Amino acid sequence: EALRLGRVLAEIAPEEPEVHGLVALMEIQSSRFKTRVSASGEPVLLMDQNRAQWDRLLIRRGLAALERCRKLGRPLGPYALQAAISACHAQAPAAADTDWARIAALYEALSRVAPSPIVELNRAVAISMAFGPAFGLQLVDELMHEPALTEYHLLPSVRGDLLAKLGRMDEARSEFERAAAMTRNSREQQLLLKRAAECGGSAN
Known part of the structure; x- marks a missing residue:
């Protein structure tokens, strides 16, 4: 329903770039809906989703809406920038083909218009994928005492992932366990405890 209303709004206000940006974002995000959760109900990370099952029609509609936004010739706003980030994922044939350097640049632009x-956490992830986990970890560490992220389980989850990639398994396990204790989603908790166990030792 939100997507339908967005399309109607784009017809009513065709000269508003952020309207097209919002529609583009919703179209592309909706294209991945069926692949976000496994048959057993576990969350599936973007990089692990079956791209063959993404809705190509919704992606084409999203890319067309983003192009209409760009043709208006004004700086991209928050919705359009988020849509451009989603488009980078949608246009990559495989996870390994993702243009992470461009995504990092788009997050930097987004941080200027909607800090x-x-x-910043998402930018750190993109930077780690583009330039290596050490660079991403440096940015994540700067966020560790950010009040708005005190109870945000994805912060220690991301930090744990970066530490694991750097071979710092004991620290990584602690971060995954901390993230598992923070989330209220039982499926996410199971996934995080599994990641902790994979780091060696035993998860709490």
Whole structure:
């Protein structure tokens, strides 16, 4: 329903770039809906989703809406920038083909027009994928005492992932266990405890 209303709004206000940006974002995000959860109900990370099952029609509609936004010739706003980030994922044939350097640049642009700790965390992930986990970890460490992220389980989850990639398994296990204790989603908790166990030792 939200997507339908967005399309109607884009017809009513065709000269508003952020309307097209919002529609683009919703179209592309909706294209992945069926692949976000496994048959057993476990969350599936974006990089692990079956891209063959993404809705290509919704992706084409999203890319077309993003192009309409760009053709208006104004700086991209928050919705359009988020849509551009989603488009990078949608246009990559495989996870390994993702243009992480461009995504990192788009998050930097987003941080200027709509600054937030979560945007910075996402930028850190993109930077780690583009330039290596050490660079991402440096940015994540700067967010560890950010008040808005004190109870945000994805912060220690991301930090744990980066530490694991750097071979710092004991620290990584502790971060995954901390993230598991913070989330209220039982499926996410199971996934995080599994990641902790994979780091060696025993998860709490």
